[in-house]
Amino acid sequence: MTQRQHPSLVPNALQEREVSRRSMLQLASLAGVGVFFAPALAACAGPKGAAATNAGTAGAGGGKLSIVLNRNLVSLDNKLNQYDAAVTVQRAVRQALTEIGDDLKPKLVLAESFEQTKPTQWTVKLRSDIHYSDKSPVTVEDVETALKLYFQVPAGYVASQFPEQPTFAKVDDHTFTLTTKVPVVSLNSLMSNILITPAKANKPEELSTGLGTGPFVIGSADTGTGTYRLTRNENYWGEKAKLDEVNVSYQEEEGARVIAITSGQADVIDTITPESAEALKKNADVDVLETPGTRLIHLFYNFRKPKGSPLADPKVREALTYAIDHDSLIKALMNGQVSSAQGVVPTTLAGFVKTGEYTYDPAKAKQMLADAGVKNLTLKFIWEDSEFAGASRVLEAIAQMLSAVGVKATLKMIPKGGDINSWRRGEAGDWDVLANGYGNQTGLALTNLVGQYGGTAAKEKTRDTYQGYVFPEITALLDQAGAEADEAKRDDFLKQAQDKIWATWPALWAWTPNNVLAKRKRVTALKLRATNSYDLASVSVSG
Amino acid sequence: MLTYILKRIAQTIFTAFLATASVFVLLRLAPGDPAASYAPPNPTAAQLAAIRRQFGLDQPIPVQFWTFLTRLLHGDVGTSFFFKRPALQVVMERLPYTITLAVAAILVTALVAIPLGVWMARNANTAPELGANVGTIAGQSMPDFWIGFVLLIVFAVNLGWFAPAGFDSMASIVLPTVTIAILQIALISRLVRREMVANLNAPYLTVARSRGVSERRLIWSHAFGNSAIPVVTALGTRFAAMLNGVVIVEVVFKWPGVGELVVNALQQRDFPLIQATVLVTVVLALLVQLAVDLLYPLMDPRVRLGEASA
Numbered sequence: 001m002t003q004r005q006h007p008s009l010v011p012n013a014l015q016e017r018e019v020s021r022r023s024m025l026q027l028a029s030l031a032g033v034g035v036f037f038a039p040a041l042a043a044c045a046g047p048k049g050a051a052a053t054n055a056g057t058a059g060a061g062g063g064k065l066s067i068v069l070n071r072n073l074v075s076l077d078n079k080l081n082q083y084d085a086a087v088t089v090q091r092a093v094r095q096a097l098t099e100i101g102d103d104l105k106p107k108l109v110l111a112e113s114f115e116q117t118k119p120t121q122w123t124v125k126l127r128s129d130i131h132y133s134d135k136s137p138v139t140v141e142d143v144e145t146a147l148k149l150y151f152q153v154p155a156g157y158v159a160s161q162f163p164e165q166p167t168f169a170k171v172d173d174h175t176f177t178l179t180t181k182v183p184v185v186s187l188n189s190l191m192s193n194i195l196i197t198p199a200k201a202n203k204p205e206e207l208s209t210g211l212g213t214g215p216f217v218i219g220s221a222d223t224g225t226g227t228y229r230l231t232r233n234e235n236y237w238g239e240k241a242k243l244d245e246v247n248v249s250y251q252e253e254e255g256a257r258v259i260a261i262t263s264g265q266a267d268v269i270d271t272i273t274p275e276s277a278e279a280l281k282k283n284a285d286v287d288v289l290e291t292p293g294t295r296l297i298h299l300f301y302n303f304r305k306p307k308g309s310p311l312a313d314p315k316v317r318e319a320l321t322y323a324i325d326h327d328s329l330i331k332a333l334m335n336g337q338v339s340s341a342q343g344v345v346p347t348t349l350a351g352f353v354k355t356g357e358y359t360y361d362p363a364k365a366k367q368m369l370a371d372a373g374v375k376n377l378t379l380k381f382i383w384e385d386s387e388f389a390g391a392s393r394v395l396e397a398i399a400q401m402l403s404a405v406g407v408k409a410t411l412k413m414i415p416k417g418g419d420i421n422s423w424r425r426g427e428a429g430d431w432d433v434l435a436n437g438y439g440n441q442t443g444l445a446l447t448n449l450v451g452q453y454g455g456t457a458a459k460e461k462t463r464d465t466y467q468g469y470v471f472p473e474i475t476a477l478l479d480q481a482g483a484e485a486d487e488a489k490r491d492d493f494l495k496q497a498q499d500k501i502w503a504t505w506p507a508l509w510a511w512t513p514n515n516v517l518a519k520r521k522r523v524t525a526l527k528l529r530a531t532n533s534y535d536l537a538s539v540s541v542s543g
Numbered sequence: 544m545l546t547y548i549l550k551r552i553a554q555t556i557f558t559a560f561l562a563t564a565s566v567f568v569l570l571r572l573a574p575g576d577p578a579a580s581y582a583p584p585n586p587t588a589a590q591l592a593a594i595r596r597q598f599g600l601d602q603p604i605p606v607q608f609w610t611f612l613t614r615l616l617h618g619d620v621g622t623s624f625f626f627k628r629p630a631l632q633v634v635m636e637r638l639p640y641t642i643t644l645a646v647a648a649i650l651v652t653a654l655v656a657i658p659l660g661v662w663m664a665r666n667a668n669t670a671p672e673l674g675a676n677v678g679t680i681a682g683q684s685m686p687d688f689w690i691g692f693v694l695l696i697v698f699a700v701n702l703g704w705f706a707p708a709g710f711d712s713m714a715s716i717v718l719p720t721v722t723i724a725i726l727q728i729a730l731i732s733r734l735v736r737r738e739m740v741a742n743l744n745a746p747y748l749t750v751a752r753s754r755g756v757s758e759r760r761l762i763w764s765h766a767f768g769n770s771a772i773p774v775v776t777a778l779g780t781r782f783a784a785m786l787n788g789v790v791i792v793e794v795v796f797k798w799p800g801v802g803e804l805v806v807n808a809l810q811q812r813d814f815p816l817i818q819a820t821v822l823v824t825v826v827l828a829l830l831v832q833l834a835v836d837l838l839y840p841l842m843d844p845r846v847r848l849g850e851a852s853a
Contacts, residue, residue: 068708072807074625080581154597155590157583205627223626224636225799227709251708251797252807255692259707263700417580417812421591439584451585464587 062244063541068260069250070271072226075206079153085270087533089248094195094212098188104350104443106188119183126174132211133233140176144168145199152204158193183483189442215241215537226250242540261518268519273389274335280518289528290514292348294440297388298510299433304426304468310374317505319368322361323405324509333394341510344501348530351445353495355502358509365405378408383435384420385413425463453501454478474500555829562825563818570814571604577812621815630819641800645785647716648723656728660735667740682729691722691795708797719796723789727781734777738770771842779835783828
């Protein structure tokens with residue numbers, strides 16, 4: 001391109017045109033700057049702490065609460081999926097016939113009574129004083145529709161917890177029965193996850209808006225950004241919520257969640273690593289709440305090994321457990337925020353039986369391995385990324401502990417959303433130990449026991465057992481426990497099953513992480529449950 | 544001019560289609576099972592199969608592609624696996640946030656980088672200019688997520704001047720904008736400096752100076768005028784890149800834009816959402832490039848679009 005000539009050498013017409021184009025560009029730039037910067041500059045006119053926006057009224061009532069979750073809530077419904085922190089928010093808007101109480105036992109909510117009137121039949125009576133936030137009544141048809149739709153959702157998480165779909169039969173306007181082919185003693189717990197919505201508005205998908213019977217109503221919902229605003233339901237049929245408003249958002253980056261609570265933008269955050277929890281404990285404005293959890297994380301053996309494989313021998317599986325120094329791991333790498341398992345399910349679950357403890361005794365490990373004739377054993381560990389906090393370093397430490405007893409460990413982390421299911425099912429390759437977490441949404445040990453240890457040959461044909469765990473006598477005991485209405489007999493079946501499971505040494509080690517939640521000190525009356533959720537209606541803010 | 548614009552629009556449509564189709568195929572060839580992201584914990588084979596059926600992933604890839612093409616002709620890029628809503632709708636809801644951030648960042652960049660570059664050119668090889676040089680190199684070298692966290696800690700946490708995340712007021716745009724602009728200012732100012740140094744030493748400027756043209760006019764009307772095209776091109780290219788979502792900054796500041804959306808979509812293997820994002824951002828980027836090209840004749844009347852330059 002040739003360089004520009006001096007203006008005096010350029011014809012006048014061209015000069016004028018150049019000037020007007022340039023001026024046009026200059027004016028446009030200045031206008032654009034003004035449009036974009038004026039509001040920002042006005043907003044920056046003085047210090048504006050995020051805490052100011054969350055200030056609530058002093059005293060027992062009123063105020064706003066800001067919750068920042070670790071993942072997008074997507075909807076205020078749970079037909080497809082459910083995770084702990086979501087329960088808190090979902091149940092604030094929609095309720096079920098029952099809920100899992102602080103003692104992990106089912107507690108009546110919308111139901112006045114929920115009784116097993118026959119071995120295969122439960123009779124439920126709705127409360128007469130319940131209604132939706134628009135004061136319309138809750139009907140038995142709403143319950144029937146809700147139950148039906150949960151089972152229509154493909155691969156829905158909640159429906160998969162039921163052994164079968166109960167048959168609904170209306171008795172009168174407030175009463176109905178739920179009948180199953182085989183006795184389901186935990187039906188009242190399972191129904192705690194069936195949220196009730198007006199039948200006409202309900203769909204076989206997750207609802208992001210709509211009516212509920214809960215202490216809050218949806219003020220606004222943006223599923224795209226995962227932000228929700230809940231306001232107090234002034235028509236609530238029970239004791240009204242103390243808070244005026246709850247703002248829910250999410251931030252996947254844990255560091256950003258911590259910044260949000262320390263800066264005052266968030267009042268409550270969940271899913272905190274041990275390191276962040278320790279740092280937050282030193283913050284004068286923040287409380288860290290911990291409760292024993294209901295999730296079991298275990299290093300589960302692959303039970304699909306051929307007969308001659310070392311891991312097919314329970315003595316070898318037991319021997320390896322003695323190589324793990326659990327106390328050191330818990331102190332050094334887990335900040336003391338987990339508890340070593342004392343059985344095959346978390347201690348918090350109803351029906352838990354203590355069957356034993358994991359013990360560190362490397363000499364015994366070596367001896368038992370030698371007695372079993374095991375030499376040069378190599379174990380392949382697999383796990384999904386972010387399965388639990390600090391997974392990589394915990395497993396690297398375990399690999400070193402195993403090498404001290406002459407066992408070599410190789411570690412393979414599967415990226416999130418990748419092929420972990422193929423690996424679990426034995427379709428992607430051979431492995432020996434799977435680091436996996438198993439959650440619980442019913443408060444019952446039976447749910448975990450059936451899910452993990454109730455494998456059958458039929459299920460194993462489609463590789464749908466839990467890592468190939470099939471012991472018919474254990475499955476039979478669990479079936480008996482699930483069908484036994486007498487609590488004492490049921491507990492006996494459960495004890496027998498858990499003792500037998502422990503004797504098979506299903507895991508190299510298992511532990512239950514504590515639920516950890518951080519809240520600002522202005523938040524009061526927040527009681528964190530073992531299910532890692534809390535009752536929003538009773539929460540209040542001060543100052 | 545009109546022919547040129549129509550030709551560019553046709554190229555945009557073709558390029559957008561090619562990009563979306565490529566992403567479609569690459570996503571389906573990539574390892575991993577999207578159904579796993581939407582299945583309950585420890586899913587059965589039947590549950591995974593049901594999810595794949597629901598998402599249309601049980602079909603052979605050519606069948607999926609044909610279905611995708613026929614829907615695309617009607618402006619339907621598919622339903623987001625995660626949000627269960629039209630993917631294009633989800634992206635369009637987030638786009639204004641990204642555009643706002645990109646426009647703010649590019650304006651700040653232009654306002655600071657251009658005068659800075661001009662100043663550096665005028666004071667080339669002096670001590671102050673060396674200091675500015677070091678500053679711009681530092682600005683180019685610092686990763687934007689680090690800058691973002693430093694600004695967050697200082698201004699949001701310690702001083703409490705701004706909210707650390709999300710978008711709750713216009714003030715929320717300040718920290719993300721500054722984070723993006725620091726690198727861009729470093730790049731653009733150095734480009735401006737280079738172009739201006741070449742033009743400030745040109746003979747025509749000496750002649751103009753000798754004829755009594757003011758220094759201000761010499762610099763801004765003449766020297767910068769001749770430097771403008773590469774600078775505007777660079778600004779346009781940076782702006783187009785920002786429209787893809789300044790991913791790291793959006794994640795750090797929880798800015799609800801397209802970048803943050805696509806990060807989640809990739810983690811969730813939400814194919815329709817990824818495809819919709821690619822389609823929208825490619826179209827936007829190409830339109831921005833077209834707009835930049837249309838500015839050239841305004842900046843230099845000798846430029847004729849669609850013709851080889853003399």
